[in-house]
Every structure is written in structure tokens, then in C-alpha cells.
Amino acid sequence: MKKMTLTLVLTVLTLSLFSQDYNRAMLDGIDSLNHIKKMEDFQQVANYFERIADAEPNEWLPGYYAAYCYIVLSFREQDAAKKATIVNKGENLVNKILKIKSEESEIYALQGMLYQAFITLDYQNNATEYSMKAEASFDKAIELNPENPRSYYLKGMNLMYTPEAYGGGMKAACPLITRANELFENFTKANDLMPDWGKDYNAQLLKKCGGE
């Protein structure tokens, strides 16, 4: 009996230790992500989250942050071949976390951003197809959680950089940026580990809207 109790207590303790570890590790990672200064650091932070993702196959957030890092990295990469590899990596990660959690607004918002990365790979060939794909992802993200500011922010940004001929432009984009701003102001995370980015950049976009 005693033995059993010991085992039980140990198991519970180890589990809680692990989960504490997970929370701690994630918070550390999010903290480094929020304080990135150089482009190369995105790779480091991505690696960090991938290690956690590998160890925690049932958690979607480590993969989410890793994918986010790669997508941001891809926007800044100049070498076309490298850029393509990075975008592919981002795509693999997004597909992977969609298998862990299929109905998550944040993942679809990120997927929309991933499709924007595809457009930058080859504007002429990918623009039409991937704009539509991005649009569909943002709409799905809004459907799953109408309060998620990132869906509106990213959708608005997508429209802002889409030529008017394709239904983009300021006129179409600004209402979404404004809506995102309202949601950002009132946004409270469901827990500490949930995504909470985009507010500052959205504010910059909002200024552009005001300037029009």
C-alpha cells in the first residue's frame, strides 16, 4: 500500500514538475520572442520552441510559436531558395499543429499569414491563388473566434498590400485595422501562454489609415 502511495505521489509530482517545466519553458520562450533584436535570433527561438514541441507532442503552442518565427523569418529572407525552404518549414509546422488542435482561431490566423509568405515567394504566380487561400483562413479564424484581433489585423494587412484591382487597398483594409485595434485594446489572453502579438504593428497601420 505504502509502495503504491509512493508511486502515485511520485507520478503526480513528476507530472506537475513537468507541466510546471512546460509553463516555465514556454514563458521563457515567449519572453525571448518578445525581446528579439536581430533576425538570426528568430532561428534560435524557433529551435527553442521546436525542442519543446518535439518533447510535448500533444501541445500546439510550441509548434505555433516555432511556425510564427519561421514565417516572420521568411518575410525578411532575401535568398529565394532559402526563403522557399523556410516557408515550407512553416507550412509543415502549421499542418502539424492543425492535427493537434483543429478548431483554433489563432492557428487559422497564422495559416493566413503563412499564405502571405507564399505570395512573397513568387508574386506573379502565387498572388491570386494564395490571396484567396489567406482570405479563407482569416475568415475561418474569425468564424472560430470573432474576438481574436489577429484575424482582423492580418486580414487588414493582406488587403492593404493587395492592389485595388484585386479588391484590396486602404478603403477595404482600414475598417478591419480599426476593428483589430478595438479588439487589441480589450484583449485578455485565455492564459499566459496564448498568443498576444500584433498590437504595435496594427497601431502603425492604423496611423496609415488615419493619414488617408
Place this chain on the structure above:
Amino acid sequence: MKILIIILLLLPTSHLAAQVTISGTVKDEYQNPLTGANIYLKGTYSGVTSDTSGHFSFTTTRRDTVVMVVAFIGYETIEKTIIPDKKNITLEFSMAEVSNELQQVVISAGTFEAGDKKRAVMLSSLDIVTTANAEGDIYGALNMLPGAQTEGETGKIIVRGGESREMKTFMDGMLVSSPYTSRMPDIPARGRFSPFLFNGVLFSTGGYSAEYGQALSSVLELTSDGLAEESVTSISLLNVGAGLGHTHRFKNSSFTLETDYGNLTPYFAMTKHTLDWEKVPESISGQLRFRAKAGEEGMFKSFLSYSGSRSILNYNNYNTGNTERIALGDKNLYQSNTYSTMLGEKWLLKAGAAVNFTNEDYNINRNDKLEDNLKSAHIRLALQYYLNKDITFKSGIEDFYTENEKTYRNNYMTDVFKLKFADNLLAGFAEADIRLSSKAALRTGARMEYSGYTGKTNIAPRASLAYKISKGQQVSLAFGRFYQHAGNEFLLNSDSLAYENATHFIFNYQYAGSNRLFRIEAYLKEYDHLIKYGNQDNYIYSHLTNDGNGYARGVDIFWRDKQTFRQADYWVSYSYLDTKREYRDFQVKATPVFASKHNLSVVWKQWISKINSQVGATYKYRSGRPYYNPNNEDFLSDKTKPFNDISINVSYLTQLFGNFTIVYFSCENIFGFNNIFGYNYEAEPDASGIFRSHPIQPFAKRTFIAAIFISIK
């Protein structure tokens, strides 16, 4: 209490356990340090990223056996079991690039692959549509690639000195038996299907896989679009016709219905031309496309296309010395269904069935009537097995049914003749793709065919080898044997003709940099068993044998650059061709009329964001083509003057009533070069004993296309 003590005792011990330092470097296969690799112990959070010199170092308290992981994007992940039993562990890793990634060694001899959206450098199907002198025709655009030439007067593609029939077109693996529209004499044909239907194009000019047969020179594999993204209605208005289409997207399937009406009246009104139309070409066509997801990994595609056209031309036939009234009717029905799915993790199944009916009907002077009926069917089943990351096997069986009937009648006699044949060609193929190392890849296989009509069997071996010299640079070699039935016109006359055959040897060097591509390819193609005949009278050939032969050899060079000039993309291709053959009714070996020695193409595309437009220009040069001159005893020794063409196009993107709209304009041969494809000669010599000649020329110096495409969501 005791328990707690035990726990408390246990906990610190693990924390105080001796630390082990694991350090080392990560490099690629060429000994260059890799920055940014992820090095960690599997199942734990401990690990680190390699620095700019590829160096890494981290500590762990683990003392048991652990798996160390080294991962980096674009490279194969390495896993290594270690026991941290020493204080310091030093490890060196050499990472190999992932197969199928951009930089990986791939079989490339002879092929131009387009449409993979993740690859930045190759050609895409949109590139085809926006090539200035292509006039939106797939075959018109291939003309600007190395190794390919368009025969101006027929509009058909010839590849590396092969006749146009030596190229076969496939859509999703299924044979398209009538890829070109029917045509009037000396007026170019066009591809039957719009380039907008495809998102992938693989154009092979030699040495292709054992998957393909019955093509001596070239294979064009088109991959049709998958599920439509969303519902959309499209309207197009051109100076050659109008079209209306609607796509409806359901959750897991999509359905498209399109119809086009073509009438060349406004086109010929805009163009100064030499043709005497009694009835300007008028056509109607319709298409149905259905796509459905089938299960997790499966896709079902169904395609139905119908087209019919009519035209009447008064044609100056110098051979007979008369003006002939030619009425042409053309009907085509094509239907294909394909299904592909993964079976488990390792098997890929592809199945398909397609049928094609083509009816061509020429009525000359309301008197002679030539009718050509082609019925064909293709059934195919192929399996791919991924043994491991380095080895893939592919094999399949297919059956091609061809039935051709040619009838000639006139008003005074009933059925002057009727020729008909039907053939069942059964084929099987097997091929292995093997990655020998991270630098070398081999593809080897064979194909076997049996024809029910001729009773002949052939076995065609194929092999290609690719070797990567350094990042971005690779050399490839290819060898292959190719068999093809004699043309239908000959099969109608004999059921004992052997297959014509060609043997390809190809050497290729390729450099693929960031947004730049350079390739040079040298080839030798040896033809044997080509058809020879004594005499021809309409569809009747006498003394048919397989005694012909020939060769084609040359060098193709291609350079594409999307990097140097801002928002511009250009490519240059040059082909040198030396070819001779003795076939058909040739008495000696000679260069056939369709082949020119030097071919140069330049394609330029520029996006101008200020005016929301893409402008493009192309230049094409071809050295003179041989032509038959009855006044010259030396067979096919005369050559036309060189061919020159500069074409331009503009696509302007805008909104019309809130709908996305493209306004398009193109002009072919804007400088009006006086081009000559060859000469027709009068059948009888004049008083001085000379056969008088008449040049075969494009029907207009300049041609214009203007169009508006509107998408309504």
C-alpha cells in the same frame, strides 16, 4: 512522512547530479559550417542552436542513454544515441540536404518542369500565358523554349528535329489524342485546351521516364488544377470570340461549367490578310470539370470537353492550278476521369480512363469529300511504392485503343475508298528512382508494348543519372530507347509495319542559383525503322517499308534571370540543330523541311506597378528552312531566308463595376518582317521549262489579339 523524506531526498540528488558538457560542430557535406541548426536531446527541452561557425555546446544532467537530435531546415535530421558517461563529449556532424528540396540532386536531363509553386526558378503555367508571341496557346509558348520550334504554317511543335507527331500530350497522365485543332492548309492550328486549365507543365525534350511511350521525341505532361478555391463567374470578350464560365465550390468538391463561342470575323477585320474566306472560322466549345476530394489523401477529377468548328476558304492550290473551295468541319469530344490516392504511407495509386472522338470533314469544291474519324481510349493503372527516403518504385499497365477511319467520296461515285484500322496497344512499365548518395541520383526502368494490330512487341530501356557537383550545380546523363507506331496514314495501308524507333543520348549541365537558371544540354538522337514509301495518292501509299533512318544532334542553351532587373523576368534560349533523315519518299538523306539549324528566342516580361500592368516582348530568330525546289536536282538543298519576329503584349489589371478585370492586348510581328516558311510550286513547268514558285507565308504580316477577362465573385 517517510515518503516525503524520500522524495525530498530524491529531488535534490537529481539536481545536483554531475553535469555533462556536449559540444561539437555541425557542417554540410561540403564542410561548410551550418549556422542555426537545432541540437538537442530527444524528449527533453535541453539543447542549443549552432553559432556562426557551426559550433554548439550545452550541458545535461542526464546519465542514461539518450538520443541526440541534430535538425536544420532543408537538411536531413540526424539522430544519434549517446551515453553521457564522460564529463565532456565532443561530436562532429555532417548534414545532408533533404531530398526533393530545391538544392537536392534531381533527374533533370531533357526536362523542363514548371508549376511547382514552391520552386522559384522554373517556368510556370502563368509564364506561358504571359509570353508575348504565344497568343495564349500552350504550344505557342513552348516554341520559346530550347529544343522546340513551331512549324509556322501548321502551328505545331517540333522537338529536336522530330516531326510534330513525335510529341505526345498527356493530361494528368492520360493521353490527349487530338491536342491541336483541325486546320486549313497553310493556316496554323492551336492547342485545343486553354493554358488556364493547368497549374503544372512538364515539357520533356528527350530521355524521359519509362512511364511514357509512343513518342519518339518529346512528352508534354499537363497537370490540371485541383479543387477550385472559391465560387466565381468569369466572362471573357475577345476579338476572336466570347466565353462564359461558372465555378461552384462545395465543401469537398468543385464544379466548373464553361462555354466559348469563337468567331474570327472581328479578328480578320482588324488584320490585313491574304485569305479569301467564304465563311470565317466559327466555333463553339464547352467544358465540364468536376473535382472531389476522396478521403484524406485522395482526389478524383473528371473532365469533359466538346468543341466543334466550321469554316470555308477559297484556297489557291498551285499544285492543281485551281482555286479550291474548302469547307472544313471539326468536332472533338474528350472525356477523362482520374483518381489518385495514397494507400497507407508507402503506396500511391493512380488510375484513369479517357476517351477521345475526333471527326474532321473536308469538302472540296462541293464535290470531293474527305472524312477522318479518330476514336481512341486510354486506360491506365499505376502504383508508386516509397521503399524509403532514397528509393521509389513506380510501375503500371496501360491500354491504348485507336480506331481510325478515312473515307473519300465524290458526287459522281459512291465510296471511292474507305480505309480503316483498329489497334489495341498494351503497355507495361517499371522504374526505380534511387538516390545513391546525397550527390548522386539514378533513375532506371523499362517499358514494354504489344500492338494487337501489327502483332509487334517492343522493349524500351531508359536510364538517367544526375550528379551534384556543388551547391546549385549538377550534371546529368540520360539514355533511352523510344518506340512509336508509324503514322495512322501508314497503318491504314498496312498491318505489318514495325515500330519506328529513336535512341537518345543526353548530357546536361545545370546551374540553379537564387532566381537564376542556366543550363546547357547536348544530345544525339538516332532514328531507325522510319517509314519509307514509293508513291502516294490521297491516302493510298505504295511500297511501304521500315527502311528509313536518320539522326538529330545539337546543343540547347537556356538562361533565365528573375533577379538582375527589378520586377523584370527574362529568358534567352538558343538551339543548334543538325539533322538529316531518309524517310517517306526521300531518295537520299536530307534535312527535312521543318528543321532550322539556329534558333534563338528572347522573352522579356516587366511588371510596372505604377500602371498596374505587365508588359512583355519576345524576339524569335530562326535560320532558313530547307524547301523542295523541283527546278533544283539537288534534293532539299534550297533554304528560305531567316525568320524574324518581334511581338509585344500588355496586360492591365483593373476593376470593372467592382469586379477583377484584366484587359489584354498583343501584337505579333509588330515590325512586319516579311517571313517565308517555304514555297509551293506549280505542278506543270511554264513555257521555259521552269516550275513557278509561290511563297508560303503567314496569312497576315501582323496579327492582333484584344481581350477583356472579368471575374465575378
